[in-house]
Amino acid sequence: MNFISLLSPAPCRISWREPRVWLVPMLALAGMAVLVASDTNRSLFLVLNSLGTLASDALWENLTVLGGTLAGLTLLAPLIGRRPDILWSLALAAILATLWVHGLKDPIGILRPPAVLPPELLHVIGPAHHYGSFPSGHATTIFTVAGILSLYLRQSALTWLLVAAALLIGFSRIAVGVHWPLDVLGGAFGGWLSAVFGTLLAQHWRWGISRPGKWILGLALAACALALLISPDIHYPDAIMLQRALALICLLPVLLPAFTRK
Template identity: 45%
Template sequence: MPASLRSPWAWLPPAVALALVAGILATDTNRALFLWLNHGGQAVGDPVWFHLTMLGDGAVALALVLPWIRRAPHLFWAALLAGVVAGLWTQVTKEFIDVPRPLSVLASDAFHHAGPAYRRVSFPSGHAATVFALAGIWAMGAQGRRLWRGLLLVLASLVGLSRIMVGVHWPLDILWGMLGGWLGAWAGLALQARWRGPWPTAGPAGRVAGAVLMAVAASLVVSRHIGIPAVLPAQRLLGVVCLAWGTWEMGCLSRAPPARAVRLRWWLGRIGLVRLVQRVQRRRGDG
C-alpha cells in the first residue's frame, strides 16, 4: 500500500517539484538555470553523467525490476503498473507539447552537449519519469530503511540532473517528468493495494511478465539503443547480472507452491481459525 498522504515520503518529493516548477515559471529562469547547471556539472565529467543517465533508460529500468519478482511481488507488480502510468504521462504530454531541445535553441558553443543530438519533444523527460517511478515505489512501498530510501531519492535526482548535464533537457522537463514518475509510483502502489490479497508471481501472469523482462534484460547485452558508446560495458554487465538473477528467481518461482494454494492460505489466514469456528457455532446456534 502506498505511504499515507501525511507521510513526507508521499507528499514531499512532488511538493518540492511543484514548488520549483512554480518558481521557475514565475521568474522565467528555465534557460538561465539550465546554463548554470550545465556549465557547473562539467567539473564532474561526462563519464559519470553518462552512466547516471543510463539508469533512466526504460529498458534498463525494466531489467532492474526483474530481481523483485519473487522477493517482493507486490512491488514488482506495482513497478510495472507505475511504468505504464509514467509512460503515458510522458508520451501524452510530448504528443501535445513539442518543446525544442537546447540544441535547437542555443548556440552549440553556449553550453556543453554530449551524446545523441536530440532536437525536438524535450518536455517532459522520460528518463526522469522512469527513475522517479522506481524510486517512488521503494520510497512509498518499502517499510523502514529510511537511509536507503533517502539515498534512492538522491540517486534519482542525480539521474534527472544528468539529462541537463549532457545537454538534452531543460530543468522544467526534469521536474515535470519527476511528477509523472511519482504519480505513476503512487498509482501503481494504490492499484496493487486495491486488491487486498497477494499478487503471486508464481502463476501464469507472473511467468509471462518475468519472461518479457528477461527478454528485455537480454536485449541490453546486444543493444546500442542508448546511443552512448561509453556506457556499453556497464549496460551489458547490468543486462547479464539482471538476466542471471532473473533466471535464478524464476527458477525458484517454479518450485514455489501454486498460486491457488498461496491465495487459499492467505484467505484462511485472513479469516482466521477462531473467526471460522465462531461462524460455524453461530450457524449451529451453540455459540
C-alpha cells in the same frame, strides 16, 4: 544484508500522511512553479550544463543510461519470483508513466536546448535531440522506479538515498545537454505520482500476483534485461559496458536457481 532484505515483507499500504508519498512530487511542482514564475529555466540550464563539464563525459553517459526504460526496469529484475506485488505495482506505474510522458511531449511541443541555444553556449554529450523536451522520459523512468522502491522500504529514511540517486540521474539529462531543468522536475513529479497511483491500483486489482500474472510479468522483465544485454543504448558508447553488466547482475539472481536446482 542484501537489497531485498531492505524491503518490507508486508504488502504496501499507501498513507497520504507519510511524507515519502507526497513530498517529492510537491517539491517538484513547487520547483516548476518557481522556474516558470521567475523565467529562469534557460539561465539555470546554462549554469547547470556548465557545471556538468567539471566531470567527465563518461560519467554522465553512464549515469544517464540508467534512466532509460530498459535499464530502469532491469533494476528491479532481481525481484522476479520473489516480490510479485512490487513488480505488479511497477507494471501499472510504468503504464501511467508512459501516458504522462507521451501524453505531454507532443501536445506541449517544447523544444530542447540544442534546438534553441547556440552550440557554443552548451555542452552536448551524445545525440543532440531537438524535440519533445517536456517532461524528461529518463527522469520520469528513474523517479518511477525510485518511488516504487521507496513505498516498499522498511525504513522510510532510506527514501532520500533513492531520491538523491534519482536526482543525480535526472541532472545527467541537463549535463548531456538535452533537457531543461523544468523537464527534469516534470519527470520527477510525474514519475513519483505514477509510482504512488500504480501501487494504489495494484492494491485493488490483484491480477499481477495471480499465477499467470506472475509468469507474464517475470518474463516481460527478464526480456527487458535480455534486450539491454543484447542491444544496449549505443548513443552513449562509454556506457555500453555498464548496461551489459547491469543486465547480467540483475539477471543472475533469477537464472542461478534454475541452473543449480537439483
